[in-house]
Amino acid sequence: MRRPVSRATAESYLSHGPSLVMLLVASAAAFLVGVRFYVDTMPAVSTLLWPLYADSPTAIALATLSLATLLPTLGRPLAATPMNRPLAYLHTLAYVWLIKYGLWVVIALNRRVGLYIGFDADALYAYWGIIGTHLLFVALAFAILHYGRTTRGALGLSLGLLLLNDIVDYGFGYYPPLRYEPGIVVPLLTVALSIGVVALAAWQFDHLSDVRAD
Numbered sequence: 001m002r003r004p005v006s007r008a009t010a011e012s013y014l015s016h017g018p019s020l021v022m023l024l025v026a027s028a029a030a031f032l033v034g035v036r037f038y039v040d041t042m043p044a045v046s047t048l049l050w051p052l053y054a055d056s057p058t059a060i061a062l063a064t065l066s067l068a069t070l071l072p073t074l075g076r077p078l079a080a081t082p083m084n085r086p087l088a089y090l091h092t093l094a095y096v097w098l099i100k101y102g103l104w105v106v107i108a109l110n111r112r113v114g115l116y117i118g119f120d121a122d123a124l125y126a127y128w129g130i131i132g133t134h135l136l137f138v139a140l141a142f143a144i145l146h147y148g149r150t151t152r153g154a155l156g157l158s159l160g161l162l163l164l165n166d167i168v169d170y171g172f173g174y175y176p177p178l179r180y181e182p183g184i185v186v187p188l189l190t191v192a193l194s195i196g197v198v199a200l201a202a203w204q205f206d207h208l209s210d211v212r213a214d
Contacts, residue, residue, distance in 0.1 A: 002145070002203065002204045003142070003145055003146070003204075004142045005139060005142040005143045005145070005146070007078070007146055009143075010078060010143045010146040010147075011077065011078055011146070013143065014067070014070055014078060014143060014146070014147070015070075015074065015075065015076065015077065015078060016074070016075070017074050017075070020067065020070060020071070020074065023067060024064060024067055024068065027060055027063060027064040027067065028064065030060050030133065031057050031060045031061055031064065034054065034056045034057035034060055035054060035057050037056075037177070038053065038054045038057065038176070038177070041177055042054070045174050049168055049172075049174060052164065052165045052168045052169075052174075053168065053169075053174045053176075055097075055101045055104070055165065055169075055176055056101050056105070056134065056137075056176075058097060058101075059094070059097035059098045059100075059101045059102070059137060060137075062090070062093050062094035062097050062098075063094045063097075063098055063137075063140055063141075063144075065090060065094070066090055066091050066094040066144055066148065069081070069082075069087060069090070069091075070147065078146045078147040079147075081147040083149050083208060084208075085151060085153075085154075085208065087148070087149070088148070088149045088150050088151045088154050088208045089151070089153070089154040089157065091144055091147070091148030091149065091150070091205075092148070092150045092151075092154035092155060092157075092158050092201055092205065093154070093157070093158055093161070094141070094144060094148075095141045095144050095145070095148065095197075095201055095205070096158045096162060096197045096198055096201055097162075098137040098138065098140055098141035098144075099137070099138055099141045099197045099200065099201075100162060100193050100194060100197045101134065101137065102134045102135060102136075102137030102138040102141070103134075103138065103193060103197075104190060104193055105130060105131060105134040106131055106134065106135065107186070107189055107193075108176075108178060108182075108186060109127060109130065109131060111180075111185065111186060112179065112180045113127075115179040115180060116179065142204075145204055145205060145206075148205060149205060149206055149207060149208040149210075150201060150202070150205035150206075150207055150208065151207065151208050151209065155198055155201060155202050158198050158201065159194065159195070159198040162194035162197070162198065163191070163194050165194075166187070166190050166191050166194055169187075169190065170182065170187040170190070175187075
């Protein structure tokens with residue numbers, strides 16, 4: 001259960017040049033699509049807060065940076081990927097952002113499912129398409145486990161930044177555009193996700209200290 005995506009699957013996509021490059025291109029395209037979702041409302045938000053406001057694009061950007069670290073070791077097993085403290089921070093941040101906002105979308109849309117679900121052209125994107133693509137965030141996060149490591153510092157920073165993101169979203173009112181007011185339940189579930197995904201990372205990741213001194 002610590003590795004929901006098998007090593008063979010992760011190796012087949014991440015250790016070979018064509019598949020990794022295609023994944024990087026797809027991530028870049030997904031980033032642009034995600035930014036397009038926020039672009040109309042971004043002028044009302046301070047530029048410095050954009051990485052915390054545009055939740056899903058930030059997750060994709062972190063994931064893209066994480067995947068890009070595999071380029072120097074193409075053709076070699078994921079176990080041969082370099083491991084150091086800065087990379088542990090990057091991979092941990094990518095993992096928690098992908099898991100949190102992959103699941104957050106599923107929760108948020110199904111909280112008022114009647115406003116989104118359907119089988120017309122709008123619903124195919126606004127519900128099925130968005131949920132499907134965000135569940136891929138989770139699958140990608142699980143693949144990171146096969147080459148990433150974490151540290152206590154990376155886990156602590158991840159929790160602090162996720163909770164700061166929650167404060168920006170619901171304390172300042174800069175939560176992602178929804179078709180309904182989030183009330184109290186969505187913020188509480190979001191904070192629970194922040195804590196839960198960091199706990200999950202602590203359990204699922206191998207620790208850098210298992211390989212070298214943290």
